[in-house]
Amino acid sequence: MSLNTQGRPTRPEVSADPGAYADTFSGSRGLDQAEPLIFERASFGNTGVDLPEPKGAKTRLGGLERENALGLPGLTEPEAMRHYVRLSRKNYAIDLGLYPLGSCTMKHNPRLNEKIARLPGFAELHPLQPDSTTQGALELIDRLAHWLRTLTNMPAVAMSPGAGAHGELCGLMAIRAALEARGDARKRVLVPESAHGTNPATAAMCGYGVDSIPANAEGRVDLAALKAKLGPDVAALMLTNPNTCGLFERDIIEVAQAVHAAGAFFYCDGANFNAIVGRVRPGDLGIDAMHINLHKTFSTPHGGGGPGSGPVVFSAALAPFVPLPYVVHEADGYRLVEQAEGAARPFGRLKGFHGQMGMFIRALAYMMSHGADGLRQVAEDAVLNANYILASLKDVLSPAFAGPCMHEALFDDRFLKDTGVTTLDFAKAMIDEGYHPMTMYFPLVVHGALLIEPTETESKDALDEFIGTLRHLAERAKAGDRERFLAAPSLAPRRRLDETAAARKPVLRWRPAPPASAAAE
Numbered sequence: 181m182s183l184n185t186q187g188r189p190t191r192p193e194v195s196a197d198p199g200a201y202a203d204t205f206s207g208s209r210g211l212d213q214a215e216p217l218i219f220e221r222a223s224f225g226n227t228g229v230d231l232p233e234p235k236g237a238k239t240r241l242g243g244l245e246r247e248n249a250l251g252l253p254g255l256t257e258p259e260a261m262r263h264y265v266r267l268s269r270k271n272y273a274i275d276l277g278l279y280p281l282g283s284c285t286m287k288h289n290p291r292l293n294e295k296i297a298r299l300p301g302f303a304e305l306h307p308l309q310p311d312s313t314t315q316g317a318l319e320l321i322d323r324l325a326h327w328l329r330t331l332t333n334m335p336a337v338a339m340s341p342g343a344g345a346h347g348e349l350c351g352l353m354a355i356r357a358a359l360e361a362r363g364d365a366r367k368r369v370l371v372p373e374s375a376h377g378t379n380p381a382t383a384a385m386c387g388y389g390v391d392s393i394p395a396n397a398e399g400r401v402d403l404a405a406l407k408a409k410l411g412p413d414v415a416a417l418m419l420t421n422p423n424t425c426g427l428f429e430r431d432i433i434e435v436a437q438a439v440h441a442a443g444a445f446f447y448c449d450g451a452n453f454n455a456i457v458g459r460v461r462p463g464d465l466g467i468d469a470m471h472i473n474l475h476k477t478f479s480t481p482h483g484g485g486g487p488g489s490g491p492v493v494f495s496a497a498l499a500p501f502v503p504l505p506y507v508v509h510e511a512d513g514y515r516l517v518e519q520a521e522g523a524a525r526p527f528g529r530l531k532g533f534h535g536q537m538g539m540f541i542r543a544l545a546y547m548m549s550h551g552a553d554g555l556r557q558v559a560e561d562a563v564l565n566a567n568y569i570l571a572s573l574k575d576v577l578s579p580a581f582a583g584p585c586m587h588e589a590l591f592d593d594r595f596l597k598d599t600g601v602t603t604l605d606f607a608k609a610m611i612d613e614g615y616h617p618m619t620m621y622f623p624l625v626v627h628g629a630l631l632i633e634p635t636e637t638e639s640k641d642a643l644d645e646f647i648g649t650l651r652h653l654a655e656r657a658k659a660g661d662r663e664r665f666l667a668a669p670s671l672a673p674r675r676r677l678d679e680t681a682a683a684r685k686p687v688l689r690w691r692p693a694p695p696a697s698a699a700a701e
């Protein structure tokens with residue numbers, strides 16, 4: 181098998197018939213039904229509803245009128261139901277089992293949040309309603325903003341960013357606006373090697389050159405290397421804390437001082453806030469801007485691309501540049517500010533409307549139901565659970581760094597040395613055992629990384645089952661059971677796929693199979 185420099189396989193080496201269904205006549209596996217694409221299943225003339233042909237309706241589309249059939253698949257109602265229910269049973273979800281995906285904070289989403297978000301007064305809001313009819317919603321945004329500022333000890337917050345990566349963009353655009361306002365165009369952004377890929381991507385999108393800072397042997401940013409790279413053309417440092425190795429950046433105060441002494445701003449990637457919420461206020465560390473992933477720390481559902489919400493908190497130096505819109509509370513109620521007013525110099529606007537309202541409701545419900553002591557306990561239990569995993573597995577897996585971790589336990593692939601099994605094979609074997617794999621091959625500073633984040637919502641029993649499974653798999657790999665790992669997953673609906681081809685040559689459009697005669701030519 182060929183590996184790249186991170187120890188990641190570049191092509192799958194799979195057992196016979198990759199992608200095949202199990203060897204049953206029907207293609208189903210037990211009660212897990214095989215299900216083709218909806219286009220393959222459908223008859224195009226069918227419909228699940230009986231509507232009369234519209235009479236006397238005239239098209240007003242002129243020359244733009246459709247000439248061919250729309251080509252939508254037609255299913256009866258029971259066929260449509262079965263199609264989606266069968267697909268949903270192939271999904272792995274936090275409501276199904278432990279989801280140890282490091283850096284993603286896949287914790288339980290309390291049902292209370294869902295109940296509140298479905299109250300008709302919230303659920304049926306329209307973003308174009310006048311402020312006078314949405315006072316409760318604006319108050320909710322304002323209250324959530326208040327608690328985000330309080331938890332971080334930062335004076336300003338932008339609520340509109342639609343995800344963490346969008347928050348990073350918001351933060352760097354505010355930094356760029358602040359630098360331009362003082363006539364100080366700078367060219368570089370410093371990003372540690374262990375950063376999430378969205379950090380350098382954001383800096384590049386904002387027109388900055390990206391300079392990477394190495395990690396030291398302890399998995400933390402190398403302070404001397406950072407100081408050596410700081411200079412009058414550095415706009416910002418983007419640092420994740422706790423970082424993506426699951427470690428607290430011990431030198432963070434000194435980092436902030438050095439960054440500020442160089443006239444630069446300190447951006448913190450706050451995706452891992454779950455590990456410190458209620459315990460550490462980022463404003464006390466000298467941070468200028470930090471996004472908070474409501475969908476991670478504050479338990480709004482995520483995965484599969486959304487919806488997310490990434491409010492950004494700002495220091496006093498950046499507060500004037502916070503983007504539009506924002507909510508203000510005045511004598512006669514709440515008002516949404518949509519145009520620059522007074523001393524504010526917003527860098528612009530990131531998004532239509534005011535942000536992800538449904539996520540705001542869930543996040544505030546989560547905060548209020550936990551209270552200050554509950555939120556602190558979230559961080560404490562998240563760290564406790566991760567350390568339980570680290571301590572319980574350190575004799576069979578290989579911890580990447582010595583000492584305790586924060587909210588996630590990072591292992592490298594030294595424990596698989598000479599077994600012929602890679603991190604990828606190990607992860608695929610976890611699928612056969614009923615677990616979604618942990619984050620693999622990230623962060624890049626560790627060879628063949630396995631990054632496990634259990635979160636605080638797993639019980640000790642659930643952790644013990646997970647630990648038992650990983651111990652068993654590690655022992656099987658060391659005992660020479662290589663074939664089992666290379667064949668995995670054997671029990672999933674699909675076997676091992678060529679992920680490189682899927683990423684490089686995605687088939688995004690279904691086309692009917694060509695007639696047999698054309699195919700033969």
Ligand SMILES: *Cc1c(COP(=O)(O)O)cnc(C)c1O
Nearest residue numbers: 283343344345376378449451488
């Ligand atoms: C999740 C994450 C991001 C990006 O957040 P999205 O909401 O997925 O855009 C950035 N950095 C880190 C460390 C993350 O874990």
